[in-house]
Amino acid sequence: MQISSNEIAWRGGKVVLVLPLPGVKQTPPDSPQLQALYAKLEGARSGGAAVAPRLPAADYHQCPRGTSVRWYCFYQNRDWNENVAGRRLQWSDPHCDEVMDFEVYSFAGQTSSWVNTGFLEVTVWDDSVHRLWTEAPNSLSAYVGSSNNDQARFFEACA
Secondary structure, three states, rough: EEEEEEEEEHHOOOOEEEEEOOOOOOOOOOHHHHHHHHHHHHHHHHHOOOOOOOOOOOOOOOEEEOOOEOOOEEEEHHHHHHOOOOEEEEEOEEEEEEEEEEHHHHOOOOOOOEEEOOEEEEEEEEEOOOEEEEEEOOOEEEEOOOOOOOOOEEEEEEE
């Protein structure tokens, strides 16, 4: 579903793609509509009404970190798209029983940096299903390295 002019969501809002706007040199902050989606997911997970996620003071490079909903994000460019406009693809749910294919979201061969604000361990593979890297819970990487850059094709996220 289209959330805003530059945001698309799948799987009930548990997968989000944020796109840069044409002519803009940096990826814009999350729209009010996307922030409302985060609040709705927080409320559903905590069993209450939609609430705005409380974010800690730490900088997660626009990768959300709610109280009960944690996210893991993949960025098109190194340094979390901070110096150039780029796409961000993010998930909030575990995927232990199914390997996710970046190609479904037009993101295969696009990852240069990542953030994992959650409790899951994320493992990423290339086209040949060779492990590229593993993301520990509550970790991040400004650059996946020259040998892994733009090689990600599949991932799994498990507790």
